[in-house]
Amino acid sequence: MGDNDFVVVANRLPVDKVGDQYEVSPGGLVAALAPVLRAREGCWVGWPGTIGEALEPFAFGGISLLPVALDQEDYEGFYEGFSNSTLWPLYHDLIVQPEYNQQWWERYVAVNRRFAEAAAHAAAENATVWVQDYQLQLVPGMLKEIRPDVTIGFFLHIPFPAPALFQQLPWREEILEGLKGCDLIGFQRGADEENFRLLTQEIRTGTFPISIDSAEIAAAPEASIRELRASVGDPKHLLLGVDRLDYTKGILQRLLALESLLEEGTLEDAAFIQLATPSRERIENYRTTRREVEEAIGRINGSFGEVGRPVVHYVHRSIPKEQLGIYYAAADIMLVTPFKDGMNLVAKEYVAAHPDADGALVLSEFAGAAVELHEAYLCNPFDLESVKDAIMAATEPEPTRMRHMHDWVMEHDVTAWAQSFLEQL
Helix, strand or coil, X not given: CCCEEEEEEEEECCEEEEXXXXXXXXXXXXXXXXXXXXXXXXXXXXXXXXXXXXXXXXXXXXXXXXXXXXXXXXXXXXXXXXHHHHHHHHHCCCCCCCCCCHHHHHHHHHHHHHHHHHHHHHEEEEEEEEEECHHHCCHHHHHHHHCCCCEEEEECCCCCCCHHHHCCCCCHHHHHHHHCCCCEEEECCHHHHHHHHCCCCCCCEEXXXXXXXXXXXXXXXXXXXXXXXHHCCCCCEEEEEEEEXXXXXXXXXXXXXXXXXXXXXXXXXXXXXXXXXXCCCCCHHHHHHHHHHHHHHHHHHHHHCECCECCEEEECCCCCHHHHHHHHHHCCEEEECCCCECCCHHHHXXXXXXXXXXXXEEEECCECHHHHCCCCEEECCCCHHHHHHHHHHHCCCCHHHHHHHHHHHHHCCHHHHHHHHHHHC
């Protein structure tokens, strides 16, 4: 038994190894939970991101870290396989077909058990343990068996599917049993909570939409904004997309909408920057998505670009957080068009970067963020005309819409999210 009164269990540790050093991982979850862990002298259990490396526990930034090792077979079966080729597409409404593989499932069980044992080892008597996301849905039940004294919360960061879809899963009963170890399960949207409650009434649930660390979105220097806009030809309308290169994000759909508007001559003097972070590149559906996106970009630039002035500026690598703030502030229109998304914090980051109520947000109605940011220009990403109409409406934005959204995001930040969940727990 450990001496930590508060334990976070997540697929990844909150640090990345860069050379021989560690750096804090980007992301709202780390920003939200790090202060809570420091205040409670807590521990974070997770995989360090390296394959086949067993690390001893260590401290970083005032937080105890307990690494869980994954070997190559774990990575392929638990992470790339069951988590991201079975659960991810199933929970995102079958945008691609999930693969149901018995060996992946067995590896998922084995790795979840390893995480549960690590959490049991770290937790003090009567500790609070907060388990994060779809990769670790068996951990609560396994942990409760080993340590009935601990209080267990679970938060699902992605959507939860309708019962008819969830029931496709050959191991649906085992997943539900795993989650029955929870004292509280949190969901992003009321619709996700409702889907879950149709399957079982035995567990206490709640809706807790996650948010951003609003203090992290610093005001971008005017000179940097002007420089960025000048570098893409100083267009009248600068459009921006910031996504992981994932088939759920609807990147191709926004490109097709842009192409159609350019063909019609409806949208003039526009440039589009698409920042696409590499993601799960060994999985076939992700490779297909990348190919389709890059073909569309080449086609648009070939048809509508000039020498030295393409229409679409495409970056396929991750961008540092401080640089990202400049892109957000410079963009007149942000395009967030996922087919399905638990939340989509990029939408909230863009809104936070516009305190003067300039700019406009085009947002898919199937993003969790649309529940709170309902004053965005909402669209249906399955309907090309709907995306086109939202883009054109956003070229003449109403400042009051952005002002209301900005005030909401600044008040309902990630700290408020963590606090509300832990108070309920």
